[in-house]
Amino acid sequence: MKGKKNFLTLAGAVSMLLSTTGCADSTDEETTQPNETEQAESIEEFIEDTEQIESDESETSEGKTYSEFEEDQEETEKSKDILAEYSNDEIEYARIWLQLGPNQEISELNVQHFPAGTPVNPKDENSAVYPDDVVQLSGSRLVDGSVTYSSNGNGTINVYEVPYRWETTMSEVEVVDGVSVYTQNLLDETEVVSVDVGEDASVVELIELERMTENN
Structure with missing residues (x-):
């Protein structure tokens, strides 16, 4: 769910950057706008920041990914359950x-x-x-x-x-x-x-x- 949310945010940001550029071109041709290289760099930086945030959120305080943490919890519960009836x-x-x-x-x-x-x-x-x-x-x-x-x-x-x-x-x-x-x-x-x-x-x-x- 976090990955999907970040993807939508990224897509929206990129769309906004592109639409802003297009709008500026049509309303004020004399206004100085970022060139294509600057736009690409901005988008790339945004992607890197988003991926870093997602990576940080997926790790626990012990350095394990969330999925690994869940697996450990399931193993612990399973171990308890197997002896519960005795x-x-x-x-x-x-x-x-x-x-x-x-x-x-x-x-x-x-x-x-x-x-x-x-x-x-x-x-x-x-x-x-x-x-x-x-x-x-x-x-x-x-x-x-x-x-x-x-x-x-x-x-x-x-x-x-x-x-x-x-x-x-x-x-x-x-x-x-x-x-x-x-x-x-x-x-x-x-x-x-x-x-x-x-x-x-x-x-x-x-x-x-x-x-x-x-x-x-």
Whole structure:
């Protein structure tokens, strides 16, 4: 629309210059008028000024053209929309597996919740217990591995390096003050990890594989 408006303005200006010259010739032949070279230079200068104004108006403060700015805005809105229909928890599970999952080629992403106070090793009567609510993510096969963590609510999580499956019997377990040393060490060696946002498309793919499972 701006280009069309400038074109009409340019056309009008040129027409006015030409008509003024013609009118002057017919009413007062003795009056000195600009020659053809001067007229051409005036028109050329006007065109250059108009093009510069149009170019300036088409750029944003960041140096991008208006069309590029609109494309960036559309991409941002599209990125927001693709995750809008999912809950924060669903997005969190997918992002964490995308970042920390041992195997990305999974057929389903199982999600299991354990409340605070749950034994780290359910098969050990002297096991240390989780101090916070934890989530365990896993695939459908043992080879897929697992990720066990608790959320800090600030974009970071506490990752517990616990086995996905515990042995049925525990032999020669060291116990100190009534607590299994091995399980307590797993809690003490917890790693704090910042969760990456990841690519939205990949996050959505994993969300579609999520399955809530019951505690054993």
